[in-house]
Amino acid sequence: MIRRFFSYYRPHKRLFILDFISAVIVALLELAFPLAVQWFIDDLLPGSDWQAIVTVSIGLLLVYCLSTFLQFIVNFWGHKLGINIESDMRQELFEHVQKQSFRFFDNTKTGHIMSRITNDLFDLGELAHHGPEDVFIALMTFIGAFWIMLTINVKLALVAVVILPFLILLVVVCNLKMNKAWGQMYSSIADVNARVEDSVSGSRVVQSFTNEEFEIARFKKNNQRYRGAKLGGYRVMSYSLSGIYMMTRLITIVVLVYGAWLSFSGQLSPGELVGFVLYINVLFKPIDKISAIMELYPKGMAGFKRFIDLIDSEPEVQDTEGAVEVGLLKGNIVFDEVSFRYDNHKSVLENINLNIRAGETVAFVGPSGAGKTTICSLIPRFYDVNDGGIYIDGLDIRNMTKKSLRSQIGIVQQDVFLFTGTLRENIAYGKRDATDEEIAEAANRAHLEKFIASLPDGYETQIGERGLKLSGGQKQRLAIARMFLKNPPILILDEATSALDTETEMVIQEALTELAQNRTTLIIAHRLATIRNADRIIVVTEDGIAEEGRHDELIEQGGIFANLHRVQFQR
Numbered sequence: 304m305i306r307r308f309f310s311y312y313r314p315h316k317r318l319f320i321l322d323f324i325s326a327v328i329v330a331l332l333e334l335a336f337p338l339a340v341q342w343f344i345d346d347l348l349p350g351s352d353w354q355a356i357v358t359v360s361i362g363l364l365l366v367y368c369l370s371t372f373l374q375f376i377v378n379f380w381g382h383k384l385g386i387n388i389e390s391d392m393r394q395e396l397f398e399h400v401q402k403q404s405f406r407f408f409d410n411t412k413t414g415h416i417m418s419r420i421t422n423d424l425f426d427l428g429e430l431a432h433h434g435p436e437d438v439f440i441a442l443m444t445f446i447g448a449f450w451i452m453l454t455i456n457v458k459l460a461l462v463a464v465v466i467l468p469f470l471i472l473l474v475v476v477c478n479l480k481m482n483k484a485w486g487q488m489y490s491s492i493a494d495v496n497a498r499v500e501d502s503v504s505g506s507r508v509v510q511s512f513t514n515e516e517f518e519i520a521r522f523k524k525n526n527q528r529y530r531g532a533k534l535g536g537y538r539v540m541s542y543s544l545s546g547i548y549m550m551t552r553l554i555t556i557v558v559l560v561y562g563a564w565l566s567f568s569g570q571l572s573p574g575e576l577v578g579f580v581l582y583i584n585v586l587f588k589p590i591d592k593i594s595a596i597m598e599l600y601p602k603g604m605a606g607f608k609r610f611i612d613l614i615d616s617e618p619e620v621q622d623t624e625g626a627v628e629v630g631l632l633k634g635n636i637v638f639d640e641v642s643f644r645y646d647n648h649k650s651v652l653e654n655i656n657l658n659i660r661a662g663e664t665v666a667f668v669g670p671s672g673a674g675k676t677t678i679c680s681l682i683p684r685f686y687d688v689n690d691g692g693i694y695i696d697g698l699d700i701r702n703m704t705k706k707s708l709r710s711q712i713g714i715v716q717q718d719v720f721l722f723t724g725t726l727r728e729n730i731a732y733g734k735r736d737a738t739d740e741e742i743a744e745a746a747n748r749a750h751l752e753k754f755i756a757s758l759p760d761g762y763e764t765q766i767g768e769r770g771l772k773l774s775g776g777q778k779q780r781l782a783i784a785r786m787f788l789k790n791p792p793i794l795i796l797d798e799a800t801s802a803l804d805t806e807t808e809m810v811i812q813e814a815l816t817e818l819a820q821n822r823t824t825l826i827i828a829h830r831l832a833t834i835r836n837a838d839r840i841i842v843v844t845e846d847g848i849a850e851e852g853r854h855d856e857l858i859e860q861g862g863i864f865a866n867l868h869r870v871q872f873q874r
């Protein structure tokens with residue numbers, strides 16, 4: 304884990320070395336200071352030599368200037384190092400989440416993902432900066448100070464370190480407790496984020512059921528848990544800091560009394576006593592530093608562990624070895640004995656066989672939950688089949704690169720996702736290097752041009768959170784415009800018009816019919832009127848494919864489809 308952590312320093316080696324060396328020099332200067340004081344009192348003062356004092360002061364000024372400069376480097380460049388590492392990790396995590404498969408998003412709360420990418424990494428930058436540097440300096444200072452104390456007076460030095468085992472015990476015990484507390488803190492802030500995400504995206508539902516109070520109470524529970532965990536951590540930390548403070552002050556008093564006694568009996572000069580007492584502070588300062596690291600380390604590492612957990616989770620759907628970059632597909636789709644389940648409990652599809660010819664328009668109908676959307680999700684490999692195989696133009700889709708496969712499949716769903724940005728940007732999401740002419744043409748073919756012309760800012764109108772709200776029909780047309788730009792040989796319309804009123808649907812149907820031309824098209828529809836012209840209709844039920852044929856044939860057969868048809872058109 305630690306080695307893994309250090310691997311993130313690699314790109315910032317120069318920054319690290321600069322920061323580290325500066326910090327070490329600053330610490331060395333501090334280490335030498337009490338020696339200088341001792342020398343000042345014992346050797347310089349008795350001589351009453353003003354010139355020497357002036358010379359020493361100028362020397363001191365130069366040393367302080369150097370130290371100030373180096374401290375600036377440590378503060379600025381050291382933090383820069385930490386920030387760089389934190390931002391590298393955040394970037395890597397975002398990229399990793401982008402690669403994840405649908406199942407990951409099915410099973411992971413959005414709030415938890417956001418928490419990983421933001422909060423969990425907050426303390427890592429600080430740890431990256433202070434961690435190695437402070438540990439090294441603390442050790443160096445401690446050993447240096449102790450060694451100098453030994454040279455001043457062995458007995459006194461030994462008295463001063465008697466307290467050390469107790470200090471170490473205190474720090475270790477507290478550290479273990481803090482470790483646990485910070486881990487809880489991160490998992491509970493993730494829950495807080497998840498709650499916020501849920502209730503904000505579901506605000507309409509919350510308000511329509513007037514469940515605000517309920518949401519507030521739920522949030523309070525999570526918020527309190529976070530508060531409790533964080534408070535617990537700080538409680539332990541406070542005990543530990545107070546304990547350290549008390550122990551080091553106690554030992555100072557002991558040294559002072561014993562030192563005075565040694566001084567009375569002529570074994571210690573006044574300068575040595577002052578120097579020694581100053582060194583006690585230097586000696587125990589690393590303990591403060593170490594205990595600060597002890598706070599930071601578990602915090603940062605708790606975040607790092609969560610980071611690593613996510614980074615190490617392999618995306619489920621990946622390019623296989625030797626996957627080929629397929630050129631333009633014709634769009635002949637074959638399902639061969641395909642079985643699929645989302646989890647281990649229930650099989651959703653079993654031994655499905657299908658053969659969709661290139662350019663054919665096939666409609667899927669059937670009760671909700673039968674597996675129509677699932678069938679369509681398997682074609683772009685949003686999920687991999689558990690058994691059997693899917694072939695496009697004779698090639699197993701698992702042998703194609705994900706990118707080349709998905710770039711040839713267009714999907715229009717019932718709810719269209721709009722990104723915050725302009726209308727142009729949202730249309731161009733279908734082909735990001737599209738020219739203005741291409742965008743205008745796509746908008747035209749999707750029957751959006753009149754609407755866009757009616758807007759004062761036209762294509763530059765902001766939509767989404769900060770701007771225009773689009774109606775269902777307008778969103779659907781925008782999605783169709785995206786598809787005209789993407790121009791895929793295979794098109795999937797998953798209840799694209801189901802949420803629209805009949806009149807709007809008719810208009811959009813026109814655009815869809817044009818879109819479907821010269822493509823292999825799979826339509827999932829509730830309203831049977833929209834699929835009358837399909838080349839073939841497939842009736843899917845929970846037991847698999849029940850009927851298959853042209854519209855009129857199926858009506859004539861008098862089976863499930865004929866029944867559905869009767870129910871819909873009798874009213």
Ligand code: ADP
Pocket residue numbers: 409645646651670671672673674675676677678
């Ligand atoms: P349809 O599109 O025909 O209404 P779906 O393909 O959406 O049906 O769903 C088929 C079955 O799979 C349903 O029982 C549904 O509950 C289940 N299902 C759909 N999506 C998921 C998912 N992401 N995770 C687990 N189960 C799912």
Ligand code: MG
Pocket residue numbers: 672675676677
């Ligand atoms: Mg569906």
